[in-house]
Amino acid sequence: MSDLPTHVHIMEVGPRDGLQMEARHLATADKVALVEHLADAGLTEIEVGSFVNPARVPQMANTEEVFAALPRRPGVAYRALWLNRRGLERAVATGVDLTAKLSMAASDTFSRKNVGRSVEETLAAMPEWLAIYAEEGLRDVSLSIMTTFGCTYEGYVPETRTVELIGRVIALLDEHGFRLAEADLADTTGWANPLYVQRVIGAVRDRWPDLKIKLHLHDTRGCGIANALAGLEMGVDRFDASIGGLGGCPFAGLKGAAGNIATEDFAFLCAEMGLATGLDLDRLTEAARFAEEKVGRPLPGKVFRAGHVHPGAA
Amino acid sequence: MSDLPTHVHIMEVGPRDGLQMEARHLATADKVALVEHLADAGLTEIEVGSFVNPARVPQMANTEEVFAALPRRPGVAYRALWLNRRGLERAVATGVDLTAKLSMAASDTFSRKNVGRSVEETLAAMPEWLAIYAEEGLRDVSLSIMTTFGCTYEGYVPETRTVELIGRVIALLDEHGFRLAEADLADTTGWANPLYVQRVIGAVRDRWPDLKIKLHLHDTRGCGIANALAGLEMGVDRFDASIGGLGGCPFAGLKGAAGNIATEDFAFLCAEMGLATGLDLDRLTEAARFAEEKVGRPLPGKVFRAGHVHPGAA
Numbered sequence: 001m002s003d004l005p006t007h008v009h010i011m012e013v014g015p016r017d018g019l020q021m022e023a024r025h026l027a028t029a030d031k032v033a034l035v036e037h038l039a040d041a042g043l044t045e046i047e048v049g050s051f052v053n054p055a056r057v058p059q060m061a062n063t064e065e066v067f068a069a070l071p072r073r074p075g076v077a078y079r080a081l082w083l084n085r086r087g088l089e090r091a092v093a094t095g096v097d098l099t100a101k102l103s104m105a106a107s108d109t110f111s112r113k114n115v116g117r118s119v120e121e122t123l124a125a126m127p128e129w130l131a132i133y134a135e136e137g138l139r140d141v142s143l144s145i146m147t148t149f150g151c152t153y154e155g156y157v158p159e160t161r162t163v164e165l166i167g168r169v170i171a172l173l174d175e176h177g178f179r180l181a182e183a184d185l186a187d188t189t190g191w192a193n194p195l196y197v198q199r200v201i202g203a204v205r206d207r208w209p210d211l212k213i214k215l216h217l218h219d220t221r222g223c224g225i226a227n228a229l230a231g232l233e234m235g236v237d238r239f240d241a242s243i244g245g246l247g248g249c250p251f252a253g254l255k256g257a258a259g260n261i262a263t264e265d266f267a268f269l270c271a272e273m274g275l276a277t278g279l280d281l282d283r284l285t286e287a288a289r290f291a292e293e294k295v296g297r298p299l300p301g302k303v304f305r306a307g308h309v310h311p312g313a314a
Numbered sequence: 315m316s317d318l319p320t321h322v323h324i325m326e327v328g329p330r331d332g333l334q335m336e337a338r339h340l341a342t343a344d345k346v347a348l349v350e351h352l353a354d355a356g357l358t359e360i361e362v363g364s365f366v367n368p369a370r371v372p373q374m375a376n377t378e379e380v381f382a383a384l385p386r387r388p389g390v391a392y393r394a395l396w397l398n399r400r401g402l403e404r405a406v407a408t409g410v411d412l413t414a415k416l417s418m419a420a421s422d423t424f425s426r427k428n429v430g431r432s433v434e435e436t437l438a439a440m441p442e443w444l445a446i447y448a449e450e451g452l453r454d455v456s457l458s459i460m461t462t463f464g465c466t467y468e469g470y471v472p473e474t475r476t477v478e479l480i481g482r483v484i485a486l487l488d489e490h491g492f493r494l495a496e497a498d499l500a501d502t503t504g505w506a507n508p509l510y511v512q513r514v515i516g517a518v519r520d521r522w523p524d525l526k527i528k529l530h531l532h533d534t535r536g537c538g539i540a541n542a543l544a545g546l547e548m549g550v551d552r553f554d555a556s557i558g559g560l561g562g563c564p565f566a567g568l569k570g571a572a573g574n575i576a577t578e579d580f581a582f583l584c585a586e587m588g589l590a591t592g593l594d595l596d597r598l599t600e601a602a603r604f605a606e607e608k609v610g611r612p613l614p615g616k617v618f619r620a621g622h623v624h625p626g627a628a
Contacts, residue, residue, distance in 0.1 A: 193586035
């Protein structure tokens with residue numbers, strides 16, 4: 001495990017990717033309190049909500065209100081998700097901490113079901129997003145690829161597909177004067193396995209050795225933390241996770257499936273392996289308990305229930 | 315991951331290590347049906363129960379009855395656990411598929427709380443067990459070391475302790491004309507992490523390069539499958555697991571903690587990585603659903619809920 005990073009950055013996606021799946025819709029005040037708990041724990045990048053169709057994702061209908069009520073702390077970036085130009089315009093108007101983000105899916109079927117557009121249509125719409133980013137003075141783009149490792153509809157996605165899509169986006173960005181700063185590889189419906197994670201990362205690195213890679217992993221089939229380990233072993237130092245393991249994917253055709261890897265479990269893994277995250281496991285435990293109480297169902301995270309303190313530790 | 319094994323043997327411990335934790339005590343007929351489901355799924359080694367004090371572990375009080383009612387299949391070994399000479403004598407009388415097994419803990423505090431004896435007392439009692447094994451014609455011994463990686467009372471256990479204990483047992487076996495065939499390293503209360511798993515295995519291998527190692531991992535803090543991956547990467551090809559992730563440890567001072575790694579999740583990981591287990595994931599799913607119904611609480615295993623079939627697969 002010689003390529004392990006020394007520092008690991010975790011972006012918290014629980015309030016967005018997590019809560020969008022929950023039967024119980026959190027009130028604005030509870031969402032704000034959850035985000036505050038997360039910031040207390042040391043998380044410096046928190047996805048607060050999404051600007052998507054409230055008819056399809058009613059859990060996110062109050063994202064504007066959450067941002068309006070949220071005290072901003074220096075050193076914490078409050079992010080949001082959008083899937084089309086209208087969503088991006090709402091995000092800009094709401095004053096989220098904007099990054100130039102392009103989002104697409106590797107699986108065409110998933111893309112059609114998730115955002116109602118094919119992959120080609122998504123690519124064709126990207127220049128519209130770039131126009132807005134240019135207005136905001138953003139030139140470094142992160143590309144998020146949902147279903148990078150496979151999907152419930154099409155099965156495995158070959159790594160050549162990921163390389164092809166990244167290549168096309170890089171060409172598009174070049175053409176418009178932007179730069180690809182990061183590729184976020186998302187295992188949206190939990191099809192990754194450790195060997196495949198390393199194979200896809202290897203294929204991307206072979207082509208673009210300096211491109212930063214982030215992993216967004218779901219624990220749908222119990223491989224989430226093992227897949228994260230496989231990423232760490234390749235030197236990946238940026239991950240998404242959700243507090244308590246909140247979430248799942250409403251459009252993945254999976255009922256009762258687990259959500260993202262749990263923030264506190266992944267932070268515990270990193271701590272035990274000597275990798276710095278800057279996170280306070282006690283505070284993460286409090287945040288997970290708060291999330292569990294508010295969603296009103298047992299969350300799958302393990303550390304917040306079992307504890308993390310070593311006997312005899314100072 | 316060049317040292318990955320091509321075949322992985324999984325011993326099912328759900329009916330023992332799993333059910334001993336459950337609030338609902340399974341009737342003999344239900345235990346027999348569960349073991350039959352597990353054999354249907356292709357498991358060839360199943361720990362059916364334990365011969366321990368029924369006042370302390372009432373869930374295992376019917377182990378004799380379960381063995382009496384269980385149809386034996388050729389090619390399937392029906393195992394049991396014992397922790398002292400009295401238990402071993404009951405196992406012999408019951409006709410379990412016996413292996414010469416010595417069991418101890420690395421943590422002295424855990425040892426006293428779990429079996430009421432210190433580590434030294436456990437070592438001192440081993441010749442009595444060996445006498446019985448000699449009568450049964452068994453000369454190849456497997457040594458199980460509970461809390462190899464640490465425990466809830468003492469924290470981390472250093473790898474030098476594991477090497478020391480194995481060395482002492484080997485000396486004892488030599489003296490009595492036995493051979494150490496396997497070391498079962500058990501993360502009884504979930505203190506392992508992937509680096510530490512590899513460090514301990516490395517330390518044991520440095521001293522005894524040909525000694526077979528088995529891993530018994532709990533998912534107490536969410537690292538179970540990642541720790542198993544770390545073992546696979548070191549070429550370890552023998553693991554314990556429990557169907558649905560049944561279980562925990564009643565004497566570990568942890569309430570609500572997760573149990574063993576789930577058989578179906580670990581088998582899925584192996585299958586996805588191209589490692590043969592001989593197991594049928596559909597049948598494992600049926601067994602996990604049966605176990606969940608009988609224990610009457612949601613089990614933590616993921617694959618039996620989310621499914622494992624790849625779209626488009628034959």
